[in-house]
Amino acid sequence: MSGHLDLIDLKIIESLGGNGRVRLSELAEIVGLSIPSVSERLDKLQKNGIIKGFTTEVDERRLGFDIQAFIRVRVDSSKHYKSFMEHVMKEDEIMECYSVTGEGSHIMKVMTHNTASLEQFLSRIQSWPGVLGTNTSFVLSQLKKNNCIGADIVKKNLQDRQVLLTFDEKRSRK
Amino acid sequence: MSGHLDLIDLKIIESLGGNGRVRLSELAEIVGLSIPSVSERLDKLQKNGIIKGFTTEVDERRLGFDIQAFIRVRVDSSKHYKSFMEHVMKEDEIMECYSVTGEGSHIMKVMTHNTASLEQFLSRIQSWPGVLGTNTSFVLSQLKKNNCIGADIVKKNLQDRQVLLTFDEKRSRK
DNA sequence: GCTGAAAATTATATGTT
DNA sequence: AACATATAATTTTCAGC
Numbered sequence: 001m002s003g004h005l006d007l008i009d010l011k012i013i014e015s016l017g018g019n020g021r022v023r024l025s026e027l028a029e030i031v032g033l034s035i036p037s038v039s040e041r042l043d044k045l046q047k048n049g050i051i052k053g054f055t056t057e058v059d060e061r062r063l064g065f066d067i068q069a070f071i072r073v074r075v076d077s078s079k080h081y082k083s084f085m086e087h088v089m090k091e092d093e094i095m096e097c098y099s100v101t102g103e104g105s106h107i108m109k110v111m112t113h114n115t116a117s118l119e120q121f122l123s124r125i126q127s128w129p130g131v132l133g134t135n136t137s138f139v140l141s142q143l144k145k146n147n148c149i150g151a152d153i154v155k156k157n158l159q160d161r162q163v164l165l166t167f168d169e170k171r172s173r174k
Numbered sequence: 175m176s177g178h179l180d181l182i183d184l185k186i187i188e189s190l191g192g193n194g195r196v197r198l199s200e201l202a203e204i205v206g207l208s209i210p211s212v213s214e215r216l217d218k219l220q221k222n223g224i225i226k227g228f229t230t231e232v233d234e235r236r237l238g239f240d241i242q243a244f245i246r247v248r249v250d251s252s253k254h255y256k257s258f259m260e261h262v263m264k265e266d267e268i269m270e271c272y273s274v275t276g277e278g279s280h281i282m283k284v285m286t287h288n289t290a291s292l293e294q295f296l297s298r299i300q301s302w303p304g305v306l307g308t309n310t311s312f313v314l315s316q317l318k319k320n321n322c323i324g325a326d327i328v329k330k331n332l333q334d335r336q337v338l339l340t341f342d343e344k345r346s347r348k
Numbered sequence: 349g350c351t352g353a354a355a356a357t358t359a360t361a362t363g364t365t
Numbered sequence: 366a367a368c369a370t371a372t373a374a375t376t377t378t379c380a381g382c
Contacts (some may be wrong), residue, residue: 035360054231210350
């Protein structure tokens with residue numbers, strides 16, 4: 001069986017993006033449905049993986065992590081992919097890591113305490129097998145951070161394509 | 175008046191990072207305090223800005239945004255900073271934007287529908303006053319994404335420095 | 349700053365259209 | 366799919382330590 005997303009689902013997603021802890025009662029108010037209906041839709045959105053989870057935005061600087069940086073890494077990934085991945089997972093200071101095209105094979109967002117701890121981190125990375133080089137850009141300030149794509153742009157995209165987003169549900173026996 | 179963060183606060187933050195919708199009752203269980211105590215601590219963490227908010231992780235690809243890219247932009251920011259900022263805010267496809275050191279003055283994370291919409295986006299950016307050039311890296315896959323710094327590493331940092339993180343509270347009259 | 353217990357609110361389960 | 370109702374769970378409030 002398959003379902004499709006409608007504007008109400010997009011509104012639910014958008015509201016939850018703005019405040020992941022909104023109450024069902026408030027969501028119901030926003031989208032104009034009853035609480036059980038909203039609850040059911042939310043369950044489906046989670047079960048189908050469109051909503052992956054809920055999280056909390058923390059001011060990391062207030063926790064003593066003054067330095068944020070984007071680090072491009074060139075990895076000889078054909079041979080050392082697995083060990084690179086393991087190292088990335090183990091390093092708590094690597095908040096995000098992506099495989100990318102362009103200069104360097106990976107880009108990671110790192111948070112660390114000060115320049116000394118960054119220096120230690122960089123020398124650690126450079127000792128990993130397959131790491132050919134790094135290129136660090138310090139984050140000076142954050143101009144924008146959206147948690148979630150807005151309902152409007154999703155809706156616009158859908159209209160442009162004149163399609164409905166569909167998702168798979170667990171198939172139930174006939 | 176000022177307060178300081180203790181290990182219980184860090185555990186609360188970490189739990190909320192893993193699941194932004196955990197119940198107070200569950201949090202109370204985790205940290206070993208009563209529900210009202212946890213509720214009070216959570217309020218303070220929010221009021222003091224250490225917790226900036228709650229949000230939802232969405233699988234954007236499922237919403238029709240197949241392409242993710244990091245785009246470095248060189249901006250003549252001394253003259254055109256304000257107008258650049260305004261353009262960045264208006265573009266829904268720019269999910270994040272940072273002022274950085276290194277090649278290019280800014281790095282942004284962009285989500286868009288397909289290569290055609292990316293091409294349109296890039297030509298739009300390049301028409302903004304002060305934009306001297308762009309450099310696009312496609313995201314092939316996400317290896318890691320942490321929502322929140324772990325309590326362990328925060329604690330370790332604190333121990334290394336032998337300090338307590340302090341925060342300001344609203345001053346109450348003597 | 350923490351707790352227990354009452355009060356208010358919110359979420360879940362069930363049956364109906 | 367959505368709803369109303371009933372029931373269960375959770376959160377908030379507040380007095381007391």
